[in-house]
Amino acid sequence: MADPVFKRLALLGIGLIGSSVARIAKQRGDIAAEIVVNARTQKSLDRVMELGIADRVEIDPAMAVEGADCVMLCAPVGAFADLAARIGPHLAPGTVLTDVGSTKQSVIRDVGPLVPAGVHFVPAHPIAGTEYSGPDSGFVELFQGRWTLLTPIPGTDEEAVRKIEALWQRCGAQTERLEPAHHDRVLAIVSHLPHLIAFTICGTADDLADETRQEVINYAASGFRDFTRIAASDPVMWRDIFLNNREALLEMLQRFMEDAQAMARAVRWGDAAYIEDRVERGRKIRRSLIERKQA
Amino acid sequence: MADPVFKRLALLGIGLIGSSVARIAKQRGDIAAEIVVNARTQKSLDRVMELGIADRVEIDPAMAVEGADCVMLCAPVGAFADLAARIGPHLAPGTVLTDVGSTKQSVIRDVGPLVPAGVHFVPAHPIAGTEYSGPDSGFVELFQGRWTLLTPIPGTDEEAVRKIEALWQRCGAQTERLEPAHHDRVLAIVSHLPHLIAFTICGTADDLADETRQEVINYAASGFRDFTRIAASDPVMWRDIFLNNREALLEMLQRFMEDAQAMARAVRWGDAAYIEDRVERGRKIRRSLIERKQA
Ligand SMILES: NC(=O)c1ccc[n+]([C@@H]2O[C@H](COP(=O)([O-])OP(=O)(O)OC[C@H]3O[C@@H](n4cnc5c(N)ncnc54)[C@H](OP(=O)(O)O)[C@@H]3O)[C@@H](O)[C@H]2O)c1
Ligand SMILES: NC(=O)c1ccc[n+]([C@@H]2O[C@H](COP(=O)([O-])OP(=O)(O)OC[C@H]3O[C@@H](n4cnc5c(N)ncnc54)[C@H](OP(=O)(O)O)[C@@H]3O)[C@@H](O)[C@H]2O)c1
Numbered sequence: 001m002a003d004p005v006f007k008r009l010a011l012l013g014i015g016l017i018g019s020s021v022a023r024i025a026k027q028r029g030d031i032a033a034e035i036v037v038n039a040r041t042q043k044s045l046d047r048v049m050e051l052g053i054a055d056r057v058e059i060d061p062a063m064a065v066e067g068a069d070c071v072m073l074c075a076p077v078g079a080f081a082d083l084a085a086r087i088g089p090h091l092a093p094g095t096v097l098t099d100v101g102s103t104k105q106s107v108i109r110d111v112g113p114l115v116p117a118g119v120h121f122v123p124a125h126p127i128a129g130t131e132y133s134g135p136d137s138g139f140v141e142l143f144q145g146r147w148t149l150l151t152p153i154p155g156t157d158e159e160a161v162r163k164i165e166a167l168w169q170r171c172g173a174q175t176e177r178l179e180p181a182h183h184d185r186v187l188a189i190v191s192h193l194p195h196l197i198a199f200t201i202c203g204t205a206d207d208l209a210d211e212t213r214q215e216v217i218n219y220a221a222s223g224f225r226d227f228t229r230i231a232a233s234d235p236v237m238w239r240d241i242f243l244n245n246r247e248a249l250l251e252m253l254q255r256f257m258e259d260a261q262a263m264a265r266a267v268r269w270g271d272a273a274y275i276e277d278r279v280e281r282g283r284k285i286r287r288s289l290i291e292r293k294q295a
Numbered sequence: 296m297a298d299p300v301f302k303r304l305a306l307l308g309i310g311l312i313g314s315s316v317a318r319i320a321k322q323r324g325d326i327a328a329e330i331v332v333n334a335r336t337q338k339s340l341d342r343v344m345e346l347g348i349a350d351r352v353e354i355d356p357a358m359a360v361e362g363a364d365c366v367m368l369c370a371p372v373g374a375f376a377d378l379a380a381r382i383g384p385h386l387a388p389g390t391v392l393t394d395v396g397s398t399k400q401s402v403i404r405d406v407g408p409l410v411p412a413g414v415h416f417v418p419a420h421p422i423a424g425t426e427y428s429g430p431d432s433g434f435v436e437l438f439q440g441r442w443t444l445l446t447p448i449p450g451t452d453e454e455a456v457r458k459i460e461a462l463w464q465r466c467g468a469q470t471e472r473l474e475p476a477h478h479d480r481v482l483a484i485v486s487h488l489p490h491l492i493a494f495t496i497c498g499t500a501d502d503l504a505d506e507t508r509q510e511v512i513n514y515a516a517s518g519f520r521d522f523t524r525i526a527a528s529d530p531v532m533w534r535d536i537f538l539n540n541r542e543a544l545l546e547m548l549q550r551f552m553e554d555a556q557a558m559a560r561a562v563r564w565g566d567a568a569y570i571e572d573r574v575e576r577g578r579k580i581r582r583s584l585i586e587r588k589q590a
């Protein structure tokens with residue numbers, strides 16, 4: 001077995017993402033020699049010990065990061081500023097501070113200024129997920145064949161970046177480095193906008209008259225079902241993502257609304273060729289996904 | 296084995312839906328004693344014979360319905376008027392004419408006037424589907440545990456309606472009778488609008504700059520992937536559905552756009568409570584689906 005990348009990994013937050021990392025690290029042994037876990041509630045920490053996916057749990061984040069050479073923020077992105085303020089003074093020089101947040105400019109804005117000198121901050125985002133949350137929802141295959149995007153700011157210690165790449169590669173992911181603003185635009189279209197739309201259409205359906213709402217549920221088999229699956233995700237996590245990727249999300253939503261208006265117009269005026277063309281694009285993108293094994 | 300519901304069932308169109316019905320009818324034997332299949336192309340008919348899911352194939356729809364006591368239209372809804380005109384003169388009195396089209400008011404409008412006296416017209420719609428099409432895509436489990444909605448106009452022969460209900464129940468579906476306009480509204484929100492949105496967002500993504508488009512495909516794992524799956528469906532079928540459920544679809548799209556605008560506003564102004572509330576509704580609807588075993 002290769003040497004572990006880190007001596008002690010502290011995970012702050014242990015939901016779907018954190019507990020998947022913990023499970024993989026426990027199983028492989030070559031990611032960190034020791035795993036310390038912090039969460040907001042004692043209930044989650046008790047569950048972590050029952051599951052046997054940590055060596056130690058700490059309800060105080062400052063205690064959790066003490067002596068760790070890698071600290072990974074795995075809470076909703078809206079909690080990062082507060083967490084960083086609390087752990088900052090307890091991070092030893094040379095520690096690698098990283099995160100798994102779904103937005104990256106906001107994380108650099110919120111966490112960056114609180115990182116002490118000598119601590120290396122490497123923002124990252126594993127592009128993998130399900131609609132489930134909490135310590136029970138994690139599983140070792142989550143990142144297999146998926147991407148983890150790193151968005152280090154220029155001048156970041158190369159060794160620290162390489163270690164976070166090694167960590168994610170050992171989790172089964174491919175890694176790529178991206179400029180933070182570019183990351184946020186791409187994620188706005190592939191993930192944040194689809195979620196916003198799925199939440200919205202569920203709300204639209206929920207607002208229909210009582211009789212129709214029952215039928216929506218009875219006859220959901222076609223199409224709508226997939227939207228509700230996406231929309232079943234954690235409200236706090238998504239609220240934080242939307243508010244922390246505001247600019248890019250609003251831009252993509254604006255483009256989408258214009259396109260939806262154009263579709264409405266085509267339906268109203270019976271422009272069959274336009275409709276077929278838009279539907280064809282969906283198929284084309286789907287085919288590309290299948291070719292790239294992302295479908 | 297119970298007596299077959301029909302002596303000779305003619306399927307006009309043999310894609311996902313038609314070929315699923317044919318497979319079930321062949322396997323069970325109690326739906327129709329004989330199955331005759333018609334399609335637009337000889338290629339599909341040849342394939343049907345290879346698959347062994349019909350007793351006989353006919354490239355001329357008029358020949359296919361000759362002597363049939365049940366005729367089921369399984370082509371895209373835009374083709375129904377033409378098909379009905381061609382087969383009308385060849386339908387024997389007492390024949391039950393039915394369809395599987397995803398829109399019902401348009402079918403009644405297009406087919407109704409072409410039904411000869413003494414022929415019983417029973418519009419129906421199985422609420423089940425996948426994104427695949429063609430004679431190879433059908434399978435016997437497709438309708439299992441799903442609903443088939445019947446929208447007969449008042450005064451339709453009760454015996455004919457019961458036979459179509461029996462047919463679908465033997466296909467594994469539950470049946471329900473609905474008023475055609477009500478059907479079209481419910482389907483607009485559970486199926487037609489979700490598909491229109493999925494096609495649209497794929498188009499929006501496809502319009503992004505070249506570099507971003509590649510990344511859309513690379514990082515599609517979260518959220519977007521489900522939209523592309525929905526958007527992979529047949530363009531002609533969906534074009535026909537949109538154009539034939541125009542009013543209800545435009546109404547639902549209008550409601551959705553207003554709700555999306557409200558979400559955009561909440562994101563812009565940081566209205567966390569509003570966003571959380573909308574996300575919660577998604578979860579609530581999802582939970583109802585799971586309780587009703589439609590998830
Ligand atoms: N889920 C996805 O699809 C996905 C994909 C990629 C990246 N991400 C990102 O990964 C992060 C975690 O997501 P997840 O799905 O793993 O979340 P999750 O399952 O909801 O778990 C969140 C964890 O963070 C803790 N936490 C919540 N609020 C906190 C606070 N204010 N301060 C400290 N800890 C807090 C929770 O503690 P308790 O259990 O004690 O409440 C829990 O352990 C988010 O930043 C998200 O953007 C998610
Ligand atoms: N797919 C779904 O999810 C779903 C669910 C419920 C209801 N429906 C409804 O079921 C019907 C069929 O859908 P499907 O998915 O089974 O379609 P499909 O797989 O695309 O098959 C369509 C069939 O109709 C034939 N056809 C096409 N255009 C025709 C024309 N102009 N005249 C005569 N025949 C023609 C095709 O013949 P060739 O093979 O020779 O081209 C093919 O056999 C549609 O009305 C649809 O609205 C679909």
